[in-house]
Amino acid sequence: MAKAKLRGFLFDMDGVLYRGARPLPGARAMLEELDRRGIPYALVTNNSTRTPRQYAIHMRKLGMRVPEGRIVTSAAGVVSHLKGTLTPGDRVLIVGEKPLRRLVTRAGFVPAWKGVEAVVVGLDRGLTFRKLSYATEALVGGAAFVASNPDPLLPTESSALPGAGALVAALSYATGREPVVIGKPNPALLREAMRRTGTRPAETAMVGDQLGTDIAAGAAAGLFTVLVKTGVVAYRRRRGDPRPDLTVANMEELRKWMEARL
Numbered sequence: 001m002a003k004a005k006l007r008g009f010l011f012d013m014d015g016v017l018y019r020g021a022r023p024l025p026g027a028r029a030m031l032e033e034l035d036r037r038g039i040p041y042a043l044v045t046n047n048s049t050r051t052p053r054q055y056a057i058h059m060r061k062l063g064m065r066v067p068e069g070r071i072v073t074s075a076a077g078v079v080s081h082l083k084g085t086l087t088p089g090d091r092v093l094i095v096g097e098k099p100l101r102r103l104v105t106r107a108g109f110v111p112a113w114k115g116v117e118a119v120v121v122g123l124d125r126g127l128t129f130r131k132l133s134y135a136t137e138a139l140v141g142g143a144a145f146v147a148s149n150p151d152p153l154l155p156t157e158s159s160a161l162p163g164a165g166a167l168v169a170a171l172s173y174a175t176g177r178e179p180v181v182i183g184k185p186n187p188a189l190l191r192e193a194m195r196r197t198g199t200r201p202a203e204t205a206m207v208g209d210q211l212g213t214d215i216a217a218g219a220a221a222g223l224f225t226v227l228v229k230t231g232v233v234a235y236r237r238r239r240g241d242p243r244p245d246l247t248v249a250n251m252e253e254l255r256k257w258m259e260a261r262l
Helices: 027-037 052-061 074-085 098-106 129-140 164-175 188-197 211-220 251-261
Strands: 008-011 041-045 071-073 091-095 118-121 144-147 153-155 160-162 204-208 224-228 246-248
Touching (some): 041 188, 071 188, 074 188, 204 211
Parallel strands (some): 008 204
């Protein structure tokens, strides 16, 4: 897309601002510079293992102060989807961690392993064969299939772990079913984030480390896309991945690029 004047930024989190418990170079300085200039930004994550409040606390521990109202998660998107397609009191099988289960339960749905209306899959670091078996049985029986995101990898301090997309792929392969994907590359979370920044697509940048999700979502939503090489892209590129409008080594390089142009 054309390089219009940028008035807002959206950032992925894992692999862009931090990896695990390690902040990444230039992340804090970039957010502080945006605050100093009064440029709005929001954080958009496919990771469903924390609530916005828990993410805000995690960020604060890493030296970055971001209000929870600026944090948009795939878990919240899952709940919105369920509210639009199911009835309160319906039973839902959740392959995911406590924050996702908590949000789904608070929305009025009943977590269960049998007789469910939908199967929701997010990152689950406590995954067992039994969970996969129950989910497979439900999907073969016709339950709706909802994925928080298709991320293949989750960046860590030193390497990467299987992401939610790996779990989704296993169930999809076993059942022949394709899920409704809530997170990136679906641009819906980015549109919600732009409602919070108050900016239009043509004046907003999407900054991420995954070509197939972050950059693809940004392109689909009409945003200026920035690839940061501190996360998953260091391990994984696929033929057919979209090309970003800008590629930088890290957030420090992006901050310098921004200062020279804004």
